[in-house]
Amino acid sequence: MSKINNDLLKKLLETFGPSGNEETIREIIREEIKDYADEIKVDALGNLIAIKKGQGKKIMVAGHMDEIGIMVSNIDENGFLRFTNIGGVSPFTALYQRVMFVDGTLGVVGMEKLDEMKDLALSKMFIDIGVYSKEEAMKKVNVGDVACFYTPFVQNGDYIMSKALDDRIGCYVAIEALKALKDCANEVYFVFTVQEEVGLRGARTAAYGVDPDMGIAIDVTTTGDTPKCKTMDVKMGNGAAIKVKDSSILTHPEVKKLMVEVAKENNIPYQLEILEAGGTDSGAIHITRSGVPSGVISIPCRYVHSPSEMVSVKDVESAIELLCKILQK
Amino acid sequence: MLLKKLTEACGMPGGEGEIREIILAEIKDYVDDIKIDRLGNIIATKNGKPGFAKIMIAAHMDEVGLMVKSIDDGGFIKFAQAGGLDERILVSKPVLVGKNKIPGVIGAKAIHLQEPEERETPLKTKQLYIDIGAKSKEDTEKLVKRGDYVAFDSEYVEFGNNLVKAKALDDRAGCANIIEILKHEYDVTIVAAFTVQEEIGLRGATVAAYNINPDIAIVLEGTLCSDVTNVPEASFITKLGEGPALSLMDSRTLFPKNLAKRIYDLAEKNGVKIQYRLPSAGGNDAGAIHTTREGIPCAAISVPCRYIHSASSVMSKDDFEGCKKAVKLFLEDIKEGEYIHE
Numbered sequence: 001m002s003k004i005n006n007d008l009l010k011k012l013l014e015t016f017g018p019s020g021n022e023e024t025i026r027e028i029i030r031e032e033i034k035d036y037a038d039e040i041k042v043d044a045l046g047n048l049i050a051i052k053k054g055q056g057k058k059i060m061v062a063g064h065m066d067e068i069g070i071m072v073s074n075i076d077e078n079g080f081l082r083f084t085n086i087g088g089v090s091p092f093t094a095l096y097q098r099v100m101f102v103d104g105t106l107g108v109v110g111m112e113k114l115d116e117m118k119d120l121a122l123s124k125m126f127i128d129i130g131v132y133s134k135e136e137a138m139k140k141v142n143v144g145d146v147a148c149f150y151t152p153f154v155q156n157g158d159y160i161m162s163k164a165l166d167d168r169i170g171c172y173v174a175i176e177a178l179k180a181l182k183d184c185a186n187e188v189y190f191v192f193t194v195q196e197e198v199g200l201r202g203a204r205t206a207a208y209g210v211d212p213d214m215g216i217a218i219d220v221t222t223t224g225d226t227p228k229c230k231t232m233d234v235k236m237g238n239g240a241a242i243k244v245k246d247s248s249i250l251t252h253p254e255v256k257k258l259m260v261e262v263a264k265e266n267n268i269p270y271q272l273e274i275l276e277a278g279g280t281d282s283g284a285i286h287i288t289r290s291g292v293p294s295g296v297i298s299i300p301c302r303y304v305h306s307p308s309e310m311v312s313v314k315d316v317e318s319a320i321e322l323l324c325k326i327l328q329k
Numbered sequence: 330m331l332l333k334k335l336t337e338a339c340g341m342p343g344g345e346g347e348i349r350e351i352i353l354a355e356i357k358d359y360v361d362d363i364k365i366d367r368l369g370n371i372i373a374t375k376n377g378k379p380g381f382a383k384i385m386i387a388a389h390m391d392e393v394g395l396m397v398k399s400i401d402d403g404g405f406i407k408f409a410q411a412g413g414l415d416e417r418i419l420v421s422k423p424v425l426v427g428k429n430k431i432p433g434v435i436g437a438k439a440i441h442l443q444e445p446e447e448r449e450t451p452l453k454t455k456q457l458y459i460d461i462g463a464k465s466k467e468d469t470e471k472l473v474k475r476g477d478y479v480a481f482d483s484e485y486v487e488f489g490n491n492l493v494k495a496k497a498l499d500d501r502a503g504c505a506n507i508i509e510i511l512k513h514e515y516d517v518t519i520v521a522a523f524t525v526q527e528e529i530g531l532r533g534a535t536v537a538a539y540n541i542n543p544d545i546a547i548v549l550e551g552t553l554c555s556d557v558t559n560v561p562e563a564s565f566i567t568k569l570g571e572g573p574a575l576s577l578m579d580s581r582t583l584f585p586k587n588l589a590k591r592i593y594d595l596a597e598k599n600g601v602k603i604q605y606r607l608p609s610a611g612g613n614d615a616g617a618i619h620t621t622r623e624g625i626p627c628a629a630i631s632v633p634c635r636y637i638h639s640a641s642s643v644m645s646k647d648d649f650e651g652c653k654k655a656v657k658l659f660l661e662d663i664k665e666g667e668y669i670h671e
Contacts, residue, residue: 020583044670045624071578073607074563082563084608086578123564144577144586144605195583205624 004313005176008032010153012172013162016102018069018086018146019195022046024102025065029171029192036178037190047206048192052178056186059327060212060292061177062203062281063170064196064219067163068305069148070099072127072141079137081107081127086146087197091120093306100150105129105140107147149307158237158313165309167196167280169299169316170218177323188327193281200248203281207288214255215285215294216326218319220301220311221246221273232274236300237312239269240319243296246275248283255295262325269318273298297323331355332485332505332649336495339425339480341394341411342529345369348390352504352523359511360521370537371523373511381517382668384660385543385625386510387534387614388503388550389527392496393638395479397426397459400470404463406433408479410454412528417451418639424459427477433461481640490570491646498642499551500527502632506549506653515660527614531581534614538621544668545588546627547656548615551644552576552606554633566609567633570645572602573652576629579609581616588628595662596655602647603655606631626668630655 017025037050068087107129149163194202224232263270286294340348393412463469483496524533567574596603615627635643
């Protein structure tokens, strides 16, 4: 019997929140956690910081609220929108996907006629919001407006499929850990960060403000378990992944050791993760001020940065349990 | 004229001394305190009234240029880039080498000596050299040494519809505008940062923002403008003569919309032409400033510059004046207590 909170997950995943536009998702998270945190604040960049008071070490847990998206850069005479990416948006995954603006306006991503599909680039693509003129388009959308993918949340057996699992699933893990954390010796700062997808920007300023003794980011990682994919020793369903390295961080050996020990002591399924390209909030946290020993708990995720990312419920539960036990230790 | 003086002076990244001297002389009577930090940034404070926010206004002093790498036996100078330049624009440009501004020209093998395939591809930096008219290595070494900076030799010229052609409008236009802004009185405290080494990675602004720790920051810049023939409108980024451009997003910063919108609306209400800079690559000092300490909300307002990062960039004097007006309107509009963070 799954313990997963589907209502909350659906809300987190389907909410709009590309980098720099995290207001809506922030309010949803704030509402969800307000009865569990001792103090909640929002910093100048928009990071949501929830504090669970304690006498021990100061630990920063970071999950990013933002998702990849697009920004409108031009509207033509016929009402078609040209756009640019916010974070890692591939033209091939974006093609013919639906996108949603903050007010709920929907559109579909189309492309110019190309001689060869390999020439596909965002500059040759446009968004069609179903209008016939620039004037009509501008009643709904303006230059500088942003949109995210529009795909409903799906749970089917052990897997979840949705947009924005990167990193709302990390937010979910942090929220559930905060709720489960009754009395904790340590002082825990649950930080729901902004602008991770464009360069770990929120985590940088949040970590400066929090000035923690240890940092733990919760984020998705890619897997090596689909046909003829890049070799990687992480499988969906094999447990929470404890990061060893990625492009942004070499996990502090003591943090890695602690995570592995806690997983073993509590029989929590885990796997070690070496991610060759990509980074997450710990990359910014660990080089803040005079250095913060940091690590990452990852949720193995297929099809990262697509409208249909996929994770395993079992892995999510392992991640929550692992995080809780680490925070209590 | 101030902008003429600033653009004709030379200041490559790490060698901003000449620009710094001009600015210090211009602002000294209008500010309460001037510091030069260890990287070379000028940090000038103009005190406002108690209870009002501290606003950092930044523009970078450095410009893109070249640096002497070696001198060959014939006395020709091999060079490297100091800041991001399109190497295709270098050939045949007159330049000034070193502190004494030795005139030279960037040369290349004549076209009739080039192999057919060489003619097909633009000349690369390593195929180019600077000729200062010397007879030998010894001759050149009397005037030039390795590490000397090289600037484009380009005069400030006004032409056409109130336009200006000059080198280094990016970002002497911003420097000139801050100088003018400092000549007026405000309720807010203004900390002007004339930064170093923007062109090679926002380095001056990184430490200046840490030191100043402002409530918010405004970056004044010169920015891309490709409203020219054969470019589709969707790729213009900004339009010349349509007013200064407020940034929404670039490679380094997602700008808070409410701040940009307030500046935009204030300008529009007061009859100052203004436009948004469409999202594109590139970055400016805001990229370093906004992630400083616990985060500093930033706006960037730029003078559109055609042919930016070349010997002959072109801007509209109307956009330049508009930039100053838009910033002043915003500074005067800030109420007591607004933007102040603990």
